[in-house]
Amino acid sequence: MGLEIIRGRSEGTQVKILVQCLQSMEIEGTLYVGYPIISSSDDTFFVEALLISKENGLIVFDFPNTNEGLNKIKDNQDSMYFMLEAFFKKHEALRDGRDLAFRPCVISFFPSRENTPEQEPNYFFANPDSISEVIYCCEELDDSYFKALAASIQRVTTIKPRKKRDNVKKTDSKGAKLKRIEKEIANLDQWQKKAAIEVVEGVQRIRGLAGSGKTVVLALKAAYLHTQHPDWIIVITYHTRSLKQQLEDLIERFTFEHAGDKPNWEKLLVLPSWGSKSDPGVYSIICEKLQIAPVNFAQAKAQYGMEKAFEGICDEVLTYLGSSNSKNELFDAVLIDEAQDLPSSFFKLIYETTKYPKRIVFAYDELQSINTISSLSVKDLFGEDEDGNPLVSIQNVENEPQRDIILPVCYRNTHWSLTIAHALGFGVYREGSLVQMFDELHLWNDIGYSVEQGSLEWGNNIVLRRRNDSYPDFFERELNPGDAVLVPDTFSDEISQYEWVSKQIQKNIQEEELDPDDILVVFPSAIHAQKQFQKFSKSMQRRDLDTHLAGVSTGRDIFSIRSSVTCAHIYRAKGNESPMVYILNAGWCSIGYELIKLRNILFTAITRSRAWVRICGVGEEMDILQREISNVIDNNYTLNFRLPTLTELKEIRTIHRERTDEEKDRIKSGEKHLKELSALLDEGLLSPEQSLELKRLLAKLEHLS
Known part of the structure; x- marks a missing residue:
């Protein structure tokens, strides 16, 4: 892997020299x-710079002024050491009895040999010529502490579960498995570290699957920026109202x-995107x-209609801003979660009201858009200049904070x-055409799939499988596929479905040691959810189970x-998660004239x-999904299908739009x-022989099938 570099605040000249020196050395670790x-x-x-590696332990670098005396430099090292010791001692996993389990190393780094003091016991001084020798004087780090040390540096130790799950007595219950999963120490991976810590002078895009850590990353970044710049007005915004509770909790802890x-x-400010006079949001x-x-x-x-409502009112404000001669820059930084659900006019509004250099971070997942699937072009989102060039660029540049992650x-x-x-979202195994497809086929690789057969080219047959490095190993250790995803036989009516689910929930709580708030029941149709909940809650009440409609x-x-x-x-569930999820009346999503929306x-x-x-x-609607899911299992959890041609893709999007x-x-x-x-x-009052129009309709239907 070599040396991984995560860039937070901008680098000074001495820091850049240190980075170049460390890059030239064979170090396995993170700077x-x-x-x-x-x-x-x-x-x-x-x-200003911190290195963590198993071979060299934890090293913090100090960059003294060349006119500072030796005693002052040593005092600075002492202060830094004691602050590090006090900070890491707060973490139980990093203590050995009453002492810190490892010895941090502080090195004062100078730009040249002439300014560098002679080495003294317990004090380290280095320059570009001597850094490779001095760095190996620092104590190596025991493997057993490395993960916990990384978590404490990344500030993710507070993600650990708040539940003690003292009710868990069995060793193989769902509660026990969940307890073991939740005890796994959370470390940011190499991509999450960059997304959470690296701050660009401009716009930054973060793309990721559901569950890849986008919300946690944005909360970490918001807390980091707020601590660095307590005078800034920082906004973190979102589409799903119920995200507020989760975001505020994470940000407070971080x-x-x-x-x-x-x-x-x-x-x-943690605000929904819209808001009102009584309940503020970014727009209001x-x-x-x-x-x-x-x-x-x-x-x-x-x-403007339901689907264009927010877009329309944001456009109105943009028109007002366009006619105003004054600057209306209100925010120092804006972080946007669930960007796939927000219109381009909202992004343009954020751009106009954010101070230079337009620190805007947006995170999204195409498939979590309830409406459609599309890549978000920064030109479409933020607009263009008078010459037709995009106002912002998210092109990654070597040795700079990443703009596109x-x-x-x-x-x-x-x-x-x-x-x-x-498989269900794209309609891989449905009878008929696919439902949708990415604009950029390489995204299949980016989101963790490997190509087992074929190649990612339009019109080709392809077989895709989740890569082993795209998910944590505890899933295979604790769970099995037949229980992780269970599809019961299709129910004959709604009530029998609700009775089965409430009985299963009773078993989850009473026998399998899950807590009631470990369980989420999702109604796909927002329009019918309240009526369906009323029926379902009666089945729950019959078993003395408390439930609520969020x-x-x-x-x-x-x-x-x-x-x-x-x-x-679904609109309330979106952005939230739960160990056990029941999806009721899922067949509603199997077929329809807005199939992209339904499958999303x-x-x-x-x-x-x-x-x-x-x-x-x-x-019958559920039977359709049953068949598609069976095909996934029969194909050993792979996606085996033919990629559409670009012409077919256009037709698919038109049909299912x-x-x-x-x-x-x-x-x-x-x-x-x-x-x-x-x-x-049926009544025999009409037949094709009696109606030319009916004959034409039947011929058209036969051609389409």
């Missing part, structure tokens, strides 16, 4: 530049790790600052459930409640699961007439 921040009760210490204090919520705050009246959802829907490892979903989710039985921003099973429609809903529902998922449904309100009305009217026509045929 953090401008990171971390270590706080004590008296002071905050910004580390900020405490950095600064030893809670965040200043007047400077660090911008309107307030510009002294224009914000538009609520009902008004926006009436003017992909997170390929999925830590939430098992590789079995993710393969099934992708956002209805609770406050708008509350998702889970301790000792209660969470139920949610199904994909999103499946990927809420951190361990187990049950996909349930009724009737989202419809306008007018088109939906016409389709509903057509379906009504078809039912009437079917009734006439």
Whole structure:
């Protein structure tokens, strides 16, 4: 692997010289530049460079002024050492009795030999000529402490589970397996480290699968920026309201790790993208600052339609800004989660209201878009200049913080459930054409698939499998594919489905040692969710099981409640996760005239699961999904299909696209007439011999099939 470099704050000249020196050496480890921040009760210490490696242990570099006396340099080393010792001693996993389990090393680095003092016991001084010798005077690090040390530096030790799970008594129950999974020390992988710590002077894009850590990464970055720049106005925004609870909790914990204090919520704002006068969001705050009246959802829907409502009102504000001669830069940095669900006009609005150099970070997953699948072009999102050139660039440059980062490892979903989710989401094994496809085929590699047969070229046959390095090994150690994804036989009616699920939930809690708030029940249809929940809750009540419908039985921003099973429609469930997920009435997503949207809903529902998922449904619609899932299992959890040609891809997107309100009305009217026509045929009042129009319709249907 060699030396991995993570760049936080910008590098000074001496730091750049050190980086060049270390790059020329054969070091296996990670060099953090401008990171971390270590706080004590008296002071905050910004580390300019820190190296962690098994061979050389933990090394912090100091960069003295050349006119500083030796005593001052040694005092600085002492202060740094004691701050490091005090910080790491807070972590139980890094202690050996009363002492720190390893000895940190502090090296003062000078630009040339002439300025470098002579070595003294317990003090290390180095320059470009001597660094390779001095660095190997530092103590190596025992393997047993390396993972915990990395976690403490990355500030992810607070992600460890808050639940003790004292109710778990069995060794092989679901609760026991979950307890072991949750005890795994969380370390950021090489991609997450860059995404969380590296800050660019401009726009940064983070792409990743569901469960790849995008939300955690954004929370870490928000806490890091807030600690570095407590006077900045920093916004972290999102589409799903129930994310607020999770984001605020993560940011508070990470900020405490950095600064030893809670965040200043007047400077660090966690806001939904829309908002209103009574419940602020990014859009409503911008309107307030510009002294224009914000538009609520009902008004926006009436003017622009449901799907274009937010886009329309953001365009209105952009038009106002375009006519204004004054600068309206409100924010120092903006971080956007769930970017796939937000319109380009919102991004342009953020760009216009963010101070130079436009520090905007956006994270997204194409397949978690409920509406469609598409790559987000920065030109489309942020606009272009007068010459037609993109206003922003996310081109990665060597030896600089990364502007475009992909997170390929999925830590939430098992590789079995993710393969099934992708198969259903893309329609790999459905009868007929695919439902959708990436614009860029190399994304299959980027998100953790390997090509077992064929090649990633339009029109080719291909077989894809999840790579072993795209998921943590504890899934195969603790779980098995048949239980990780369970699809019961199709139910004859809704009530029998609800009875089976409530009985399974009772078993999960009473026999398998899961807690009620470990369980999430997802209703794919937002429109029918409340009515379906009322029926389902009766089945739960018959078994004395508490349950709630998120956002209805609770406050708008509350998702889970301790000792209660969470139920949610897909728009509330999105952005959240749970160890056990039940998807009810899943067949609703199997077929329809907006199939991209329906299959993305199904994909999103499946990927809420951190361990187990049950996909349930009724009737012929569920039979369709049953067959597709069986094909995934029969193909040994691979995706075996033919990639469309570009012409076919265009046709697929046209067929399965989202419809306008007018088109939906016409389709509903057509379906009504078809039912009437079917009734006439059944009653013998009409036959093809009697109607030329009917003959033409039957011929057209035969051609399409």
